Amino acid sequence: MSPHRPAYLLWLLLAAPSLWLITEAFRAGADLDLLTATSGLWAAWLLVAALALTPLLRLLPSLGWLRPQRRAIGLAAFATSTVHLGLYGAAMADFDAIFAEITTAGIWTGWAALALLLPLALTSRDTAMRRLGRGWKRLQRLAYPAALLTLLHMGLVHNGWQGALWLAVPLLVLQLTRLLPRRALPAQPKVPA
Amino acid sequence: MTMKLIVAALALAIATPALATGKMTCAASPEQRKPIAALTADLVKQGWAVRKAKLDGGCYEVYGTTPEGDRVEAYFDPISFEKLYVERRGEVLFKKN
Numbered sequence: 001m002s003p004h005r006p007a008y009l010l011w012l013l014l015a016a017p018s019l020w021l022i023t024e025a026f027r028a029g030a031d032l033d034l035l036t037a038t039s040g041l042w043a044a045w046l047l048v049a050a051l052a053l054t055p056l057l058r059l060l061p062s063l064g065w066l067r068p069q070r071r072a073i074g075l076a077a078f079a080t081s082t083v084h085l086g087l088y089g090a091a092m093a094d095f096d097a098i099f100a101e102i103t104t105a106g107i108w109t110g111w112a113a114l115a116l117l118l119p120l121a122l123t124s125r126d127t128a129m130r131r132l133g134r135g136w137k138r139l140q141r142l143a144y145p146a147a148l149l150t151l152l153h154m155g156l157v158h159n160g161w162q163g164a165l166w167l168a169v170p171l172l173v174l175q176l177t178r179l180l181p182r183r184a185l186p187a188q189p190k191v192p193a
Numbered sequence: 194m195t196m197k198l199i200v201a202a203l204a205l206a207i208a209t210p211a212l213a214t215g216k217m218t219c220a221a222s223p224e225q226r227k228p229i230a231a232l233t234a235d236l237v238k239q240g241w242a243v244r245k246a247k248l249d250g251g252c253y254e255v256y257g258t259t260p261e262g263d264r265v266e267a268y269f270d271p272i273s274f275e276k277l278y279v280e281r282r283g284e285v286l287f288k289k290n
Binding site: 033092096155156157 | 216244245256258262263264280281282283284285
């Protein structure tokens with residue numbers, strides 16, 4: 001079991017976009033639409049980072065110290081997604097307007113992605129890991145369909161795929177490197193006990 | 194090397210969305226354009242709620258709510274104020290032929 005050593009600087013870094021977005025949102029005359037879009041981009045970015053981490057560390061063993069922080073990155077992705085939802089709600093400022101567009105392809109994909117991330121965040125604790133046993137990993141794999149939905153949400157809602165592709169391509173390439181034979185990779189350091 | 198490529202890819206990923214361009218272009222020169230405030234006043238009179246209006250691709254781009262209650266992004270000709278394009282969360286609702 002990884003010890004999840006505290007890495008306060010990294011955690012601060014992971015929380016920084018959310019903290020900044022929230023402060024900006026409370027400013028007079030804040031452009032909530034822009035902040036919504038920006039927060040979504042950060043959330044997508046963090047989710048992709050969490051999913052890219054394992055294959056990335058296989059290529060760059062020197063970044064191995066990041067491995068125990070995968071949970072923190074994943075949780076930051078979820079937290080930033082909820083900030084994104086909060087900003088969206090603030091920008092819409094009206095439940096009827098939110099319901100009216102919920103069936104739009106660009107919108108329901110976002111809701112679905114967040115719904116998939118919720119059980120993952122709730123089970124990101126050692127006790128949940130122990131209790132769920134092998135099922136924990138299967139559950140956490142929902143992060144992949146969540147990422148797919150996130151990228152669809154991004155592309156559809158902006159009616160442009162460029163932003164989503166910049167995340168999708170590196171993620172896909174990194175995932176494909178999982179297929180590389182072990183000997184084609186740099187030597188993996190022994191994890192200190 | 195790999196590291197450099199990754200850093201470059203990440204930098205682009207962050208920078209690119211900022212360059213998102215308009216979905217419409219209008220050829221009118223700056224002197225020909227009628228004031229954008231006149232467009233938003235017209236729209237409000239028609240029952241729109243306008244949240245933001247700006248120039249994009251030479252057209253006037255308006256973020257607001259239509260009289261029907263749809264939260265949209267719409268493009269208008271800056272001279273005739275003719276509606277050119279309306280999109281709701283990426284879904285094209287109207288496009289002038």
